[in-house]
Amino acid sequence: MDPADEGGDPACWMHRVCPECGRLADEDPPTRCPGCGVVLEAE
Numbered sequence: 001m002d003p004a005d006e007g008g009d010p011a012c013w014m015h016r017v018c019p020e021c022g023r024l025a026d027e028d029p030p031t032r033c034p035g036c037g038v039v040l041e042a043e
C-alpha cells in the first residue's frame with residue numbers, strides 16, 4: 001500500500017516541476033520557478 005496513491009494523481013503536479021532545477025512551483029503554470037526564476041509555460 002502506498003499512502004501517496006490515494007486520491008492524488010501525480011500528473012496533477014508534474015507540470016509544475018521546473019525543468020531547470022527540479023523544484024516544484026507554488027502554483028500552476030504559467031508561473032515562475034521559485035527557485036531559479038525560469039518561466040514555466042502552461043501546456
Ligand SMILES: [Zn+2]
Nearest residue numbers: 018021033036
Ligand atoms: Zn527552477
